């Protein structure tokens with residue numbers, strides 16, 4: 255492929271790398287996508303994304319038709335682009351601290367690839383990394399492997415990503431902000447120019463700062479959002495214990511206060527997904543390494559873990575002992591419109607149900623394949639909601655899928671062994687469930 259300032263390389267084609275690259279391709283940028291996973295590369299060449307994300311497949315296919323995306327396992331090919339994004343995963347070590355192995359390896363590969371290149375290259379760290387990583391870890395690895403010094407010939411930026419699964423493409427097409435932490439003016443200018451080229455007339459607020467502050471912004475963002483979820487869940491659990499209190503109305507009212515705002519106030523079974531838990535743990539571990547105990551963040555995480563117990567306790571309130579009772583779990587994905595089950599609350603709830611001796615049947619419109627891999631034969635995975643409900647002593651609504659909103663009370667009643675419902679997502683209305691034993695998160699029972 256011709257070297258070109260309108261070509262961008264990505265190392266790591268997970269959620270962040272692939273969605274960002276595909277959106278850039280839709281804006282006319284040529285993409286070289288690198289990943290170590292050969293099967294993933296083969297599939298991508300056929301236009302098949304490795305995960306479900308609305309709009310992604312059609313955009314990927316369109317980009318391939320226009321020959322705007324190339325996929326390879328050969329990292330040396332990143333040299334064909336001026337800007338090279340590092341988007342490999344940053345998993346947790348056993349103690350919760352961040353594992354930078356993939357970031358270091360990717361940086362090394364990029365450095366080696368550009369070592370002999372006479373042109374200016376900008377390396378952009380988009381993976382979520384703890385404050386100081388770009389300056390103190392990536393920079394030395396990059397300089398050593400490229401045998402170049404950062405500066406006039408080699409640029410380096412941190413450019414965190416805030417996309418949420420299920421709305422990754424939409425969010426990337428019109429982001430609420432761009433954060434650019436650059437080591438020097440040339441790096442920041444080069445990345446700003448690339449984004450201006452992509453967003454053209456769309457004015458996206460851009461924060462220009464140093465790499466360490468940029469990295470901190472990403473953690474602060476997830477820490478705040480996770481804190482909101484644990485806070486509203488705490489209020490929900492209090493509502494639960496007060497006759498007639500309803501967290502939905504509480505959330506609606508406080509959300510009207512502009513100082514609070516309406517989003518991330520939905521009580522539920524606890525947050526899941528690949529980021530909140532991982533990033534909070536990384537931030538907690540990072541803080542401790544700086545001799546600071548972030549008690550608020552540890553409480554947010556603990557509240558989240560315990561939320562699963564709160565949900566299971568609702569089913570115990572309906573059934574007494576769960577031993578040998580059949581529980582139908584509707585929804586396994588960590589939120590709707592995704593097949594992702596990483597850190598899903600459903601896993602914590604199922605674990606606890608099983609510990610209590612329950613027999614679990616489960617259904618999810620999209621995550622069954624992942625569920626089979628993760629849960630094996632611990633639960634009975636069913637092909638649809640009705641078969642999941644069949645013979646159940648209690649149903650727990652775990653994920654807020656639209657499909658479950660459409661279920662009628664009669665669907666439950668005709669299938670279940672006993673009419674016991676726990677709505678962990680508040681997608682049903684108690685008034686519709688006359689004749690049922692009905693409990694929902696954050697809904698105090700009438701006195």
Ligand code: UDX
Pocket residue numbers: 265266267268269270271288289290291294341342343344356357359360380381382383528529
């Ligand atoms: C992203 C960010 O990169 C991560 O830092 C953030 O915390 C969460 O979002 P994500 O895109 O979800 O991670 O990661 P994942 O879906 O695990 O994909 C990472 C990709 O990088 C995989 O396709 C993997 O095969 C690839 N990879 C990993 C490489 O190409 N090289 C490696 O050395 C390691």
Ligand code: UDX
Pocket residue numbers: 415416417418419420476479483517518519520521522523524525526527528529530588589
């Ligand atoms: C999150 C951040 O939103 C995103 O900016 C970051 O880049 C990655 O992490 P994601 O994990 O895809 O994105 O999902 P998100 O929509 O934020 O939801 C996270 C979890 O919180 C889900 O389990 C969701 O069900 C839960 N949640 C969210 C609630 O329980 N209540 C809410 O009001 C909002």
